[in-house]
Structures are given as C-alpha cells and as structure tokens.
Amino acid sequence: MLLELKDVWIHYHKVAAVKGISIAVEEGGIVTLIGANGAGKSTTLRTISGLKRASAGEIEFAGERIDRVAPEKVTKMGIAHVPEGRRVFPYMSVVENLEMGAYLRTDKRAIEKGYEEVFEHFPRLRERRKQQAGTLSGGEQQMLAIGRALMTDPKLILMDEPSLGLSPIMCREIAKIIRDLHQAGRTIVLVEQNARLALALAQKGYVLETGRIALEGDAKDLRENEQVKRTYLGM
Amino acid sequence: MDSATLIQTLLNSVVTSSVYALVAVGLAMAFGVMKMANFAHGEFFMVGAYTVYVLYQLGGFNFWVAVALAIPIVALLGVATERIIFRQTGANILAGFMATVALGFVLQVAVGRIWGVGLMKRIDTPYMGAADIGDAHVGWQRLLVIPCAIAMLIALRYFLYNAKLGKALRACAQDPEAAALQGINIRNMTMLAMALAGASAGLAGALMAPIAAITPYMGHGVILIAFIVVVVGGMASIGGAVIAAIILGFIHTFVATLTDSLIATMVGVGFMALTLVVRPQGLLGREKS
Ligand SMILES: Nc1ncnc2c1ncn2[C@@H]1O[C@H](COP(=O)(O)OP(=O)(O)OP(=O)(O)O)[C@@H](O)[C@H]1O
Ligand SMILES: [Mg+2]
DSSP states (O other), X not given: OXXXXXXXXXXXXXXXXXXXXXXXXXXXXXXXXXXXXXXXXXXXXXXXXXXXXXXXXEEEETTEEOTTOOHHHHHHHTEEEEOTTOOOOXXXXXXXXXXXXXXXXXXXXXXXXXXXXXXXXXXXXXHTTTSBGGGSOHHHXXXXXXXXXXXXXXXXXXXXXXXXXXXXXXXXHHHHHHHHHHXXXXXXXXXXXXXXXXXXXXXXXXXEETTXXXXXXXXXXXXXXXXXXXXXXXX | OOHHHHHHHHHHHXXXXXXXXXXXXXXXHHHHHHSSOOTTHHHHHHHHHHHHIIIIIITOOOHHHHHHHHHHXXXXXXXXXXXXXXXXXXXXXXXXXXXXXXXXXXXXXXXXXXXXXXXXXXXOOSSOSEEEETTEEEEHHHHTHHHHHHXXXXXXXXXXXXXXXXXXXXXXXXXXXXXXXXXXXXXXXXHHHHHHHHHHHHHHHHHHTTTSOBOTTTHHHHHHHHHHHHHHHTTTOHHHHHHHHHHHHHHHHHHHHHSOHHHHHHHHHHHHHHHHHHOTTOSSOOOOO
16 A cells, blocks of 8 residues: 555544544555545645644555654655645746745756656646746646646645636546546545546545545445435436 | 935935845745744844944954854844744744744843943944045945845845745745645744844844944834835835835935934834825735735
8 A cells, every 4th residue: 555544533623524534545546535525635635745633543655654744754755735726836937836846856857857747748837837826727727736746756646626616628637637647657646526527537435424434435336326426426 | 405415315315225125124034934023123133233343343353254244143043033932932923922022122131231231332433434426425334235235135036036945935935835745844944034034134233333323222213114114015025125125215314314213203104004005915015815
C-alpha cells in the first residue's frame, strides 16, 4: 500500500469531523472519496498532507508514519495536495506559481522537464505563463493548481473537488487530465461531489457519511449500488 | 515660500520619504506574512540609531562600518522577536500586540539603563557641510540618506521578485497554507520577513543617527508614522507602503515647515482617515478574495 489510514479520528475542538476511518490506496491507482457536504472529505485530505492533526489513529505513506509530520515535510516525502478552491497564489504569475511547486527541487534539468510536462498537459497555461494567477478563469486556475502539484514531482496526488464550479466542458477536460496522470503512473486520491465523474475515473471508492465510511468497494460495484445510485447519482 | 526654502523643503521631503519608506516597508512585509503587527518596530529603528551611536561615537569605528553593522544587528533582533514572541503567540493577535508593546518598553528601558535617559546623545556629524542648490543649503548628512534608502529598497524588491526565497516569502503572504503544501517552511519565512524588517528599520535608524535626536524613546514618533504609512499603503502591500511613504513624507515636511510638526502629524492622520474613507483597502491594498 502506498497510503494507509488506520482508524483515523479528526476533531475540530471537541467535535469529531472524522470518526475512525480506514482507507488503503494502492500504488498506481485512483481512489475516490465521495460524500455529501460536511462529510469530512476535505478534513481527511488536509490531515493526510499535515495541515491538520489527527487526534487518533495512524497514517502511513510508503511505509512511514506521517501523522505527526509537518506539511512541508509531507510534500518532500512525495504527497502533493491540490486544495479545495484551488488556492493558487493570486498575485504571482503562472510561471511563478509553478516555480513554487518546484520549491524543494534542486535539479535544474528535472525542473525544466517538469515545466514541459505541465505545459503539455495544459497548453493554455503556456500561453498565459506571464499572467497573474488571480486573473485566470476558474478552470485555468484549477489547471494551474494541478500543474503546481505536479511540479513537486509527487508519488501521490490528493485532489479536492477539482470539478467544483467548472462548466461541463471544463469538467471533461479535468477528467481527461486525471486519466492521463493515471496512465502516466501517478497515484491519485480524488475527492468529489460529482460522484458520477469520480466513480467513472476511479477503480476504488469510499462513501463518507458524517465522518464514517458508509460503503467501500470497487468503483464499478459502487456505481451499481442502489443506495449510491439514489443518494449520490440522483437516479 | 521663497525659492530657496522651496528647494530646501523639497529635498527635506525626499529625505523624510526615504526614511518613512525604509521603516514602513519592513512593517508591511512582516504584517504580510504574519497578519500581525510588530509594535516594537519603532524600537528597531531606535536600536539601529544606538548601534551607530555606540560603534561610531563611543567606539571610534568608521561611520559606514557602524551603519553596515546596524543592519545585521537589528535583523538579528527581528529574528529573535520571531522566535521569542511570535512563535509563542501564534495567531493570537492580542497576545502578539501585548508582547511586542512590552518588548518595545524592555528595549527602551534596557537602552536607557545602559546609556542613560538624560540628555539626548550627540553624534559628531561624519559629513559636515551642505550642498548648495540654488540658494538652498541642504546638509550632506541628510542627502546621504536618499541614495542609501533607494539602494536598500531596490535590493529588497529585487530579492522579493527574483530570488526563489523572496518569491516564497510572497507566496507565504498570499496563502500560507498553500505555501506549506509546496514545501515552504512558514516559520522560516516568518523569520526571514522579521529579519528583513529589522534590517531596513535598523538601516533607517542608523542613517538618521547623526541628524536625529537620539533617545531611548525616539521610536515612538517613528512607529506612529510607520503605521499611518502602512495603513494608507494597504497594510501588507510593500509597493503601497513606498508610495504612501513618499506622499506622507512630502505632506509632513511641507506642513511642518509652514506650521509645526504637531499639526503635520495631525494632517497625516487626517490624510489616513480620508484614504480609508475613499479606499478602505488602502492605496494598493488587496481586497480579500
Ligand atoms: N476549521 C473548522 N473548524 C471547525 N469545524 C470545521 C472546520 N472545517 C471543517 N469543519 C467541520 O468538519 C466537518 C467536515 O468538513 P469538511 O470540510 O471536511 O467536509 P467536506 O466533506 O469536505 O465537505 P464539502 O463537500 O462541503 O467540501 C463539517 O461538519 C465542518 O463543519
Ligand atoms: Mg470539502
């Protein structure tokens, strides 16, 4: 397992947002967490990347405990986080944003290749490389946030609702990129409200309900599950 | 106002603006990263001036050596402030306020104990004489402040926009969490911001040492003005602080020349109030997105 959460609890003050979840992510796969608003999806991702502390349980990445590790060290270990709401640096240019993604890397040639890879995935970013990130469209900002994550050269990418607020065309574009990244061998944990999209992309899924895992299994089984159909696919 | 007075006042305005800019830029930069103000920033200026007093006047060092040493000394004071105060207070604004106000008092008392609180210190002017421009005379010692301040501001700007560390500092100011996710250590960046804040305030104090009244309390007036400048400029905006420093430097010098400095300060505060009415986010302030 590349990433493993074992009975993880996460609290905000005294209130439990995540109540003992266990998740396993295999190398090279796409795993999705779906669930309603406030189910604890973002909280889970933020805890994996070290922005928030788990109050109990263990998180292991590539065989090492990371549940007490600071976010900048988690990044160094190979986990990139595309946060909810994109969170690009609004007053920096596209290139500067990507440069920040490469902050920990020193190999100039590898960094150059990183830029090329990002610009291949997102030709639009190449055209707009000098533009201030805050003036990009929502979809372009999402591309930049993903590109910035790629620049860290991650083994695992956490994506928090990349399709949020995007047009159907843009959603499809993001979906294609996620597929491309998967094909290129990256491991992805995808959090989505858009369960249809998420279950189409992932091999494995977890359904989160108010901080607990209500269902888990192969994505194609979840797609057929009556409860999932009713609650998350609107059928 | 005759032409000699006009030229003299214009030049004095530029000197004043330079000092305001040096002091305010550091305050704005530290605020940008921490979202907290350092109320001991005026005392950083004071320590810079005392460094020159002690090294140059008492220690017999070359003036420029004393000025150059004031920069790292006060930068270290900035780093210490981060480690001892801001690292403990975290995001608690009230605690940060009280602790840095207290630090200001501690520095005043310490300096007063060691070098005395009585009469203000006199420093032999390293560069005597004045430049004659038209009928105006402006002391060399004053004029020297301008190129030094400009050099420091250009260096800071170059660092922030071209060096990787400088860019990381800007990233932290724009979104600390997102910066941490790129592998940037926020604490180190906060320390760096406080070091730069100390360096520029220290340089300002050092340059002003031969032309200002050196007392343990000389930071009071400075921090008041620095806050006005930073608020007018747009809190975390460094460019805004420089522009506001220029505007307020001119306003203050002209009003002070025509009337007196108390009225000049009041006009400055009035200008700040007016700015906030017209543009609540300050001249170059960024609205919360
Ligand atoms: N900073 C916070 N302080 C207190 N409670 C919080 C905080 N952040 C999240 N919560 C609470 O934790 C629970 C889980 O929130 P979380 O953001 O993880 O949900 P989510 O599944 O990502 O929802 P959404 O789909 O709306 O993004 C919610 O009840 C939320 O109110
Ligand atoms: Mg969320």
